[in-house]
Amino acid sequence: MAQTTSGLVSTRNGIKTCDLSQVFATSGADGMELYALPTWHPVRWIFIKRALLLIDLFQRIPRPESLMEMGFGCGILVPELVSKTDRYVGIDIHSHTGEIEEALSQQIGLVDLRYGDANNLEFDDNSLDCIFSMSVMEHIAEIEGAVENVARVLKPGGHFIVGFPIENFVSNAFLDMIKLMIGFDRKVHHPTNHHQILAALGLHLEPFHERPFPFSGSVAFSLYYTGIWRKPEN
Template sequence: MKSGSSIKFKLPPKGMLSPNGADDPLKYYYVPLVSRLFISRIHITLRLLNDLSFDKSLEIGYGSGVLLPTLSKVSNQVYGVDIGSDPEFVARQLKALGCKPTLSTGVADQLLFEDNYFDLVVAVSVLEHIKDIEPFLTEIHRVIKPGGFLLVGMPAVNSFMEKLFAAIGFSGISNHHVTSPETMHQAANKLFMLKNMAWMPGFLPLNFYLYKSFLFQK
């Protein structure tokens, strides 16, 4: 297991990664002003890990792989599963960044891993797309080792967020974001213990958040 070190997201240089499909948010990481929101949500999520380090980590919904190089800094082995991305294509691009994850195609409620396999599972801006959240969380719980962690980041699901997404060119977000952080949290409490939580912007009361992050422990 790697020694503990603070984890901080580093955005790959523009052009090093390619988007996977029309819904891939990769381009927003490089749009002025909008990029600050997208990068900040990852910063507040990763900050919950503090100085933790891991042997095996899994990212669910890795997309274009933008987060995987950062996870590899605190994990001996990094895995990723995504329903739509091309694992070989993404792996080739990440290799140029010095990251060599084990990637596969699949869904989070049918993970092809042994029980108690991972020290950490990460799902950033993924679980809001899942309407029936409990089977997904149950399967994630199965592959996490006792004492291991689940790191989740999710946007608020409400009319204000729908207008905000429309303002940056992503209309009809309510058709994609179907589960709120509160619903996920309630379901996760049946399986995990909440260790820490953060929200963005942090200077506002929790009820006015745009993005919320959770660290759970099995």
């Protein structure tokens, strides 16, 4: 995987990412160290591929004036997401918001990061053009409430760009391999599966574009779901 560095911002396959040497994993589910695996490693390849697919979805929607990242983690995608909008804000439930914000400010300038819970989004109704979430929904037990909140704060016609793992025997084997590498236990960290997430999304939003990976025509046999969901105009 091609990687270049300019100042403290790295570019991986055309995506701006934070300099991982300047930040840290914010929880046992962060997986930041997996980005540092050798370029040939399949785990690293899949971790990068999911980000590439999600970022590519921005080409399918108008440039959002406002963008909220739900679950910024260590901040790896913040530099890229900041470039996609006029007003970026990131939320996460971990206790390291200030430290990540300070580290990123040295790389890309001031950035708005906040403590925030998906089930209690502190944004006005109909206030955001776009919400972005990579590998967060599967960690949320009360998934219907989270999606209801997403729909509440999106403007009519606003977009939710979302990615999460698909549960099947292949993806479970992949996640079990990650458990051996970093102690990540899908049974502990993933209380919600893709069936429940998709059902919740369908209650409050409408599908706009879906791209499971690696089989774009099949969710059941893929490893990872990426898609855009849209808030109805009325």
